[in-house]
Amino acid sequence: MDMDGPARDGTGTGTGGAGAGGTGAGLNAEIVCVGTELLLGETLNTHAAFLSQRLAEYGIDVYHHVTVGDNPARLEAALRQAAGRAGVVIVTGGLGPTGDDLTREAIARVTGRPLVLDAGVLEGIERYFAARGRSMAPGNRKQALFPAGSAILPNPNGTAPGFVLEWEGGRWFVALPGPPRELRPMVDGPLVPYLERWSRRAGGMRLVRRVLRVAGLGESEVEHRLADLFARQQRVTLATYARDGEVHLRLAAKVPLPPGAEPGGAPGRDPGAPAARAGASPSPEAAAASALAELEAVAAAIRQRLGIHVYGEDDQTLEAVVGELLRRRAETVAVAESCTAGRVADRLTAVPGSSAYFLAGVVAYANAAKVLALGVSPHDLAAHGAVSEVVARAMAAGVRRMFGAHWGVATTGIAGPGGGTPEKPVGTVYVAVAGPGGSRVERHRFLGDRDTVKTRSAQAALLLLYRALVEGLEAGNAGAGGPA
Amino acid sequence: MDMDGPARDGTGTGTGGAGAGGTGAGLNAEIVCVGTELLLGETLNTHAAFLSQRLAEYGIDVYHHVTVGDNPARLEAALRQAAGRAGVVIVTGGLGPTGDDLTREAIARVTGRPLVLDAGVLEGIERYFAARGRSMAPGNRKQALFPAGSAILPNPNGTAPGFVLEWEGGRWFVALPGPPRELRPMVDGPLVPYLERWSRRAGGMRLVRRVLRVAGLGESEVEHRLADLFARQQRVTLATYARDGEVHLRLAAKVPLPPGAEPGGAPGRDPGAPAARAGASPSPEAAAASALAELEAVAAAIRQRLGIHVYGEDDQTLEAVVGELLRRRAETVAVAESCTAGRVADRLTAVPGSSAYFLAGVVAYANAAKVLALGVSPHDLAAHGAVSEVVARAMAAGVRRMFGAHWGVATTGIAGPGGGTPEKPVGTVYVAVAGPGGSRVERHRFLGDRDTVKTRSAQAALLLLYRALVEGLEAGNAGAGGPA
Numbered sequence: 001m002d003m004d005g006p007a008r009d010g011t012g013t014g015t016g017g018a019g020a021g022g023t024g025a026g027l028n029a030e031i032v033c034v035g036t037e038l039l040l041g042e043t044l045n046t047h048a049a050f051l052s053q054r055l056a057e058y059g060i061d062v063y064h065h066v067t068v069g070d071n072p073a074r075l076e077a078a079l080r081q082a083a084g085r086a087g088v089v090i091v092t093g094g095l096g097p098t099g100d101d102l103t104r105e106a107i108a109r110v111t112g113r114p115l116v117l118d119a120g121v122l123e124g125i126e127r128y129f130a131a132r133g134r135s136m137a138p139g140n141r142k143q144a145l146f147p148a149g150s151a152i153l154p155n156p157n158g159t160a161p162g163f164v165l166e167w168e169g170g171r172w173f174v175a176l177p178g179p180p181r182e183l184r185p186m187v188d189g190p191l192v193p194y195l196e197r198w199s200r201r202a203g204g205m206r207l208v209r210r211v212l213r214v215a216g217l218g219e220s221e222v223e224h225r226l227a228d229l230f231a232r233q234q235r236v237t238l239a240t241y242a243r244d245g246e247v248h249l250r251l252a253a254k255v256p257l258p259p260g261a262e263p264g265g266a267p268g269r270d271p272g273a274p275a276a277r278a279g280a281s282p283s284p285e286a287a288a289a290s291a292l293a294e295l296e297a298v299a300a301a302i303r304q305r306l307g308i309h310v311y312g313e314d315d316q317t318l319e320a321v322v323g324e325l326l327r328r329r330a331e332t333v334a335v336a337e338s339c340t341a342g343r344v345a346d347r348l349t350a351v352p353g354s355s356a357y358f359l360a361g362v363v364a365y366a367n368a369a370k371v372l373a374l375g376v377s378p379h380d381l382a383a384h385g386a387v388s389e390v391v392a393r394a395m396a397a398g399v400r401r402m403f404g405a406h407w408g409v410a411t412t413g414i415a416g417p418g419g420g421t422p423e424k425p426v427g428t429v430y431v432a433v434a435g436p437g438g439s440r441v442e443r444h445r446f447l448g449d450r451d452t453v454k455t456r457s458a459q460a461a462l463l464l465l466y467r468a469l470v471e472g473l474e475a476g477n478a479g480a481g482g483p484a
Numbered sequence: 485m486d487m488d489g490p491a492r493d494g495t496g497t498g499t500g501g502a503g504a505g506g507t508g509a510g511l512n513a514e515i516v517c518v519g520t521e522l523l524l525g526e527t528l529n530t531h532a533a534f535l536s537q538r539l540a541e542y543g544i545d546v547y548h549h550v551t552v553g554d555n556p557a558r559l560e561a562a563l564r565q566a567a568g569r570a571g572v573v574i575v576t577g578g579l580g581p582t583g584d585d586l587t588r589e590a591i592a593r594v595t596g597r598p599l600v601l602d603a604g605v606l607e608g609i610e611r612y613f614a615a616r617g618r619s620m621a622p623g624n625r626k627q628a629l630f631p632a633g634s635a636i637l638p639n640p641n642g643t644a645p646g647f648v649l650e651w652e653g654g655r656w657f658v659a660l661p662g663p664p665r666e667l668r669p670m671v672d673g674p675l676v677p678y679l680e681r682w683s684r685r686a687g688g689m690r691l692v693r694r695v696l697r698v699a700g701l702g703e704s705e706v707e708h709r710l711a712d713l714f715a716r717q718q719r720v721t722l723a724t725y726a727r728d729g730e731v732h733l734r735l736a737a738k739v740p741l742p743p744g745a746e747p748g749g750a751p752g753r754d755p756g757a758p759a760a761r762a763g764a765s766p767s768p769e770a771a772a773a774s775a776l777a778e779l780e781a782v783a784a785a786i787r788q789r790l791g792i793h794v795y796g797e798d799d800q801t802l803e804a805v806v807g808e809l810l811r812r813r814a815e816t817v818a819v820a821e822s823c824t825a826g827r828v829a830d831r832l833t834a835v836p837g838s839s840a841y842f843l844a845g846v847v848a849y850a851n852a853a854k855v856l857a858l859g860v861s862p863h864d865l866a867a868h869g870a871v872s873e874v875v876a877r878a879m880a881a882g883v884r885r886m887f888g889a890h891w892g893v894a895t896t897g898i899a900g901p902g903g904g905t906p907e908k909p910v911g912t913v914y915v916a917v918a919g920p921g922g923s924r925v926e927r928h929r930f931l932g933d934r935d936t937v938k939t940r941s942a943q944a945a946l947l948l949l950y951r952a953l954v955e956g957l958e959a960g961n962a963g964a965g966g967p968a
Contacts, residue, residue, distance in 0.1 A: 039546045041536030045529055048551065052525030062523045063558055067532065067549035074547055241526075335847070341833035342826025345847040349825035352901050352934055354849075360857060361847030363819070363829040369844035369887055373857070403853055417836050450836055 027201040028061040030086035032078050034094040034103055035178060036069035046180060047092045054187055057207045058199035059254060060088070070100040079110045079173075087171055088198055093178035095160040097139030103175050104145055104163075111167040113147035121152060125159050147173075153190040158182040164194055172198070196257060204284070205254040210295060212302055213312040214247040215463045222247050225305050229298065235291055236298045245459040246318070249302065249310075253295045256284035308470050311463075318462045319347045319354075325469045326357035331406035333465065335361040336374050336399035338386065339413035339429055343458040360403045364395065374398035385424070387412050389441045392430035400434045407468070408434040411461050413444075415453040427453050431461040438473040440464060511685040512545040514570035516562050518578040518587055519662060520553035530664060531576045538671055541691045542683035543738060544572070554584040563594045563657075571655055572682055577662035579644040581623030587659050588629055588647075595651040597631035605636060609643050631657075637674040642666040648678055656682070680741060688768065689738040694779060696786055697796040698731040699947045706731045709789050713782065719775055720782045729943040730802070733786065737779045740768035792954055795947075802946045803831045803838075809953045810841040815890035817949065819845040820858050820883035822870065823897035823913055827942040844887045848879065858882035869908070871896050873925045876914035884918045891952070892918040895945050897928075899937040911937050915945040922957040924948060 031051050037043040048065040055062050066082065068074045075094070082089040094103030108115050122144035129136040143160045146152060153162035153176070160177040167173065174191070176183045187195075199206060214222055219242045223230060226249075230238055241248045282290070303310050312321045326333060335344045345361035348354055362373045367386055370376040375398040376391055384390045392412050400408025413429025420426035427446040432439060442464055446456040515535050521527040532549040539546050550566065552558045559578070566573040578587030592599050606628035613620040627644045630636060637646035637660070644661040651657065658675070660667045671679075683690055698706055703726045707714060710733075714722055725732045766774070787794050796805045810817060819828045829845035832838055846857045851870055854860040859882040860875055868874045876896050884892025897913025904910035911930040916923055926948055930940040 033549075038533070039536055039549065040540050041533040041538075044533045045549070049522070049525040049528045052523055054525075056524050063553065063555070064562075065517075065523065065529070065549070065551035069547065071547070078548075337826070337829075340830075341842075342821070342829035342845060342847065345821075345826035345849075346824075346830055346938070349847075349849065349899075349938075350935065355903075358825075359850045360853035361826055361845075361849075362857070363826065363833075363845030363847070365829075365833065365839055365845075366843045366887075372887070373844060373846070403850075403856065415833075419839075451834065454830070454833075 026061075026203075027087035027198055028063055029055050029088040029090060029198070030082040031062060031065045032075075032082050032089060032091045033065070033067040034070065034075060034091060035067075036071075036100075038067050038093075039069045047176075047178075047183060050180075050184065051090055051092070051187065054195065057209070058195045058202070059205040059207055059257075060195070060198055060202045070094065070102060072102050072106065075102055075106045076109055079106055083110060083171055083173070087201070088174065089172070090174045090176065092176045092183060095143065095162070095175060095177045097137060097143055097159070099139075101142075104142070104147065107165065107173050107175060108147040111147055111165060111173065113149055113165065113167065115145040116148045118144050118146055118152060121146075121161055124154075124161075128159050153186050155182055155186060157185060162186050162191075164191070170201075199257050200259070204257045206257045208253050208255050208292065208295060210251045210299055211314050212249040212251070212299060212306075212310050213314075213316060213318075214249055214306060214309050215245070215311050215318060215459070216467070217247060217306065217309050219247050222249065222306070226302060229301065229305075236295050238298075245456045251295055251298055251302075253291045255288045255291045258284055258288070308467065311466060317347075317350070318459070318466060320351050322462055322466050322469065323348065323351045323354055323357060325466070326407075327353075329406075329469075332357050332359050332404075333407040333409060334359045334399045334403040334405035335461075336395040336408065336410040337361060337363050338365060338370070338395070338411055339415045340411040340454050340458045340461065341365060343454050344409060344411060344461050347458055347462060359405050360399075362399055362402075370395060374402065387414055387424050387428055387430060389430055389432075389443065392432035392441050393434070393439050396432040396434035396439055406435060407465060409461050409465050410434075411457050413446075413453065413457055415450045415457075417450060429453065429457045429460065431457065431464050433461075433464045433468045433473070435468055435473050440468055440473050510545075510687070511571035511682055512547055513539050513572040513574060513682070514566040515546060515549045516559075516566050516573060516575045517549070517551045518554065518559060518575060519551075520555075520584075522551050522577075523553045531660075531662075531667060534664075534668065535574055535576070535671065538679065541693065542679045542686070543689040543691055543741075544679070544682055544686045554578065554586060556586050556590065559586055559590045560593055563590055567594060567655055567657070571685070572658065573656070574658045574660065576660045576667060579627065579646070579659060579661045581621060581627055581643070583623075585626075588626070588631065591649065591657050591659060592631045595631055595649060595657065597633055597649065597651065599629040600632045602628050602630055602636060605630075605645055608638075608645075612643050637670050639666050639670060641669060646670050646675075648675070654685075683741050688741045690741045692737050692739045692776065692779060694735045694783055695798050696733040696735070696783060696790075696794050697798075697800060697802075698733055698790055698793050699729070699795050699802060699943070699950070701731060701790065701793050703731050706733065706790070710786060713785065720779050722782075729940045735779055735782055735786075737775045739772045739775045742768055742772065792951065795950055801831075801834070802943070802950060804835050806946055806950050806953065807832065807835045807838055807841060809950070810891075811837075813890075813953075816841050816843050816888075817891040817893060818843045818883045818887040818889035819945075820879040820892065820894040821845060821847050822849060822854070822879070822895055823899045824895040824938050824942045824945065825849060827938050828893060828895060828945050831942060831946060843889050844883075846883055846886075854879060858886065871898055871908050871912055871914060873914055873916075873927065876916035876925050877918070877923050880916040880918035880923055890919060891949060892916075893945050893949050894918075895941050897937065897941055899934045899941075901934060913937065913941045913944065915941065915948050917945075917948045917952045917957070919952055919957055924952055924957050 031048050033045055033047055038045050052062050066078050068078045091103050094101045125140050125143055126136055140159055146163050147165050150163035150165040155161045155177060158177055162176045165173045176186055219240050222240055236251055236253045239250045311318055337344050342363050348358050364370040364374055367381055371378055374395050376394045380390050380394060392410050395410035396408040410432040414420055414424060414426050416426035429444045429446060430441055432441040444460055446453045515532050517529055517531055522529050536546050550562050552562045575587050578585045609624050609627055610620055624643055630647050631649050634647035634649040639645045639661060642661055642663060646660045649657045660670055703724050706724055720735055720737045723734045795802055821828050826847050832842050848854040848858055851865055855862055858879050860878045864874050864878060876894050879894035880892040894916040898904055898908060898910050900910035913928045913930060914925055916925040928944055930937045
């Protein structure tokens with residue numbers, strides 16, 4: 001259920017009227033990405049998505065992304081078209097020192113503003129090179145040129161500052177450098193006051209998002225359990241996204257932006273903001289509090305429905321949540337991996353400080369290794385096969401015992417493409433956890449290529465450990481094997 | 485040295501004249517991506533890069549990427565503009581069963597062709613659902629509608645077939661489904677004859693690429709050693725790309741496409757192809773052979789300069805190359821990982837069939853695990869520390885002995901963010917390999933976050949194993965530690 005119906009409306013993008021974009025209410029934005037490497041497919045365009053997310057968060061609609069190469073005529077035509085249909089045109093790339101970098105010249109031509117040298121910026125570029133023991137190339141001088149009237153966006157991560165230019169009819173051009181590590185801090189730093197200003201002109205609503213991370217339930221099961229919430233959504237919209245054996249449930253609400261200072265101008269309300277709001281009640285502050293409270297209420301309702309399956313929020317990973325549980329209990333874990341072959345250990349140790357609870361792992365790929373390093377019985381291997389409930393349980397118990405850990409986790413399965421049988425087709429995987437007082441096993445069948453089976457199996461193993469930590473070893477559907 | 489000068493010219497995109505695009509020589513393409521989720525930044529646009537790469541390979545220039553949402557008026561306007569400036573317009577997305585899926589209707593309106601039901605496709609969609617035990621939703625019926633005159637591109641991976649429509653003036657529309665796992669096989673399968681046809685109309689030159697994968701040398705060192713080849717490049721262009729501790733060196737040459745059959749038409753030369761070529765000499769076949777021979781010659785010269793550092797080509801990974809070396813020698817490997825914590829085992833087992841040579845791994849995170857599972861001496865741990873040449877060597881020898889493998893590989897280091905000291909700062913990593921008759925160790929210092937240090941360390945360990953397999957344990961700069 002990606003982006004169906006209300007979830008789309010909730011963001012305000014896509015189905016509304018095009019609008020002239022130039023002035024007042026309904027201000028929208030267009031993103032123009034510049035670079036022949038994009039048109040050759042040699043660089044993936046991540047700027048369009050990043051900027052669109054930020055603009056959506058500020059309630060600013062985007063109707064077009066356009067990419068052009070380092071060609072003066074096509075760049076200028078794209079900028080003219082964008083300026084004709086969007087109040088804010090954000091241009092990425094083309095600010096470098098070479099003859100192929102044409103953005104500043106193109107914006108100067110479209111707006112009729114001459115390029116002016118900024119002495120302070122030039123000095124900064126000279127310092128940047130001096131600090132690195134290099135001398136400035138002649139081309140870098142042009143990075144200190146800006147269309148007259150531009151406000152400069154400093155770039156601590158490179159030589160090309162960005163700029164913001166307000167020109168006729170309350171329209172704006174923004175120019176940002178191409179490298180992501182330069183562009184992103186600029187957007188989340190010096191561009192913020194402008195985003196807030198445009199947000200007020202776009203209607204003064206900010207989009208607040210919250211992601212609930214759900215594991216152990218499929219996307220359709222999540223939607224089924226929340227069907228009434230999906231049906232009722234109004235101010236808080238819902239959308240689900242399937243991600244590597246998890247479901248991410250996105251809640252979003254539009255929240256009024258408080259009146260704020262203008263960048264480079266007098267503080268107070270934007271003179272271009274819709275006058276209607278002045279007479280509206282409740283106040284923006286009260287409306288924001290009410291919308292945030294509703295977001296919290298919906299999140300709480302979902303947590304109650306889905307229980308333990310909501311393991312985290314926003315950027316929290318399952319391994320970070322498991323790690324935090326272990327740390328709080330001062331317990332340790334060791335892992336025995338066959339089909340995942342190190343993936344579970346790799347994920348558990350992705351968390352800084354994980355050496356406090358992660359002791360060791362054994363990747364027991366060959367059967368001999370399962371016997372030698374984990375104490376699995378050769379008889380069990382012969383009788384049940386390496387991919388079996390008995391062996392999975394023995395691996396988890398074995399690695400726990402060997403390293404004296406509180407918890408042992410194991411995986412054994414057939415990642416493919418070879419090795420499947422009619423009884424145990426490719427994708428058949430057992431995950432097990434052994435702990436104080438017992439063990440718990442699940443059988444799964446994952447579809448997909450070798451890497452997908454490894455990814456899903458590691459996820460299932462971490463999830464089983466998570467459930468054992470929260471519910472205990474006896475609870476839940478041990479041995480039943482749910483879909484991941 | 486991404487995309488400077490000749491490398492750009494070599495692809496023919498970006499700096500030429502715009503061209504009307506409709507007919508004959510100079511045919512170009514435009515990519516229109518449809519989906520509100522793209523404008524919200526919730527989905528990264530990977531189609532534009534993928535399609536651009538393919539079009540570049542067929543020598544078809546792309547001057548614009550445009551993204552619009554699920555809005556009928558804006559979609560139609562984007563298609564009309566694209567058709568006005570490009571001979572081939574490729575549209576992605578909007579072929580689904582819902583009311584938001586508008587691509588087929590928009591193309592029908594722009595071309596003036598009515599939508600016609602294809603009974604065979606409808607039957608296929610019904611079968612698709614029946615095979616999955618589900619009943620077809622009413623909306624899926626519209627996925628069997630196509631603008632009159634379209635050729636259908638079958639979709640074995642989903643319900644929405646694509647289509648290709650030739651309309652007035654030799655112009656083309658192509659519609660492809662949004663999900664990448666449906667779009668990509670369609671482009672590399674049923675669309676190929678069309679790409680070849682358009683390639684002939686675009687000038688009949690195909691871009692042939694070859695990637696030489698280089699490990700153990702930095703990007704600037706590679707460029708320094710090949711400086712004269714970079715300076716001399718003409719028909720074969722060179723570009724370097726840094727990738728996770730490797731350098732990928734891309735060679736590209738334009739090669740004439742041989743005259744071929746038209747899809748759905750008579751075989752033979754495209755009537756729209758430039759007539760000039762008939763009188764040109766040498767023949768396309770001879771010119772192609774000459775260009776390919778030059779590509780081979782440049783590749784051979786680079787291999788000779790860089791020697792063992794060129795470990796593979798195109799999509800070959802270092803773990804696949806190492807696996808193939810082990811398989812040919814009928815030898816086995818076991819790994820002992822501390823700071824990489826499973827990443828080396830995970831990569832070695834990414835290769836299908838790796839169970840033939842990969843026996844086992846130990847993730848010895850805690851010092852006790854290094855003693856217990858690998859037989860590292862507690863005295864050495866105390867005297868030298870876990871992150872030391874002595875311990876790395878002992879880990880590699882220990883895991884080799886324990887599992888009876890021909891080769892043992894080990895990593896020990898400080899992934900950070902904590903744990904660094906003035907003598908051993910964060911990023912200090914030892915990698916070791918032990919084999920028949922000895923061992924070899926390298927010390928590295930990697931910069932970057934925890935994941936980067938893990939990634940670079942795993943790469944260094946695999947590279948050391950690769951060098952030991954090719955050069956032997958005594959050769960090279962054992963113990964010296966090069967940059968990765």
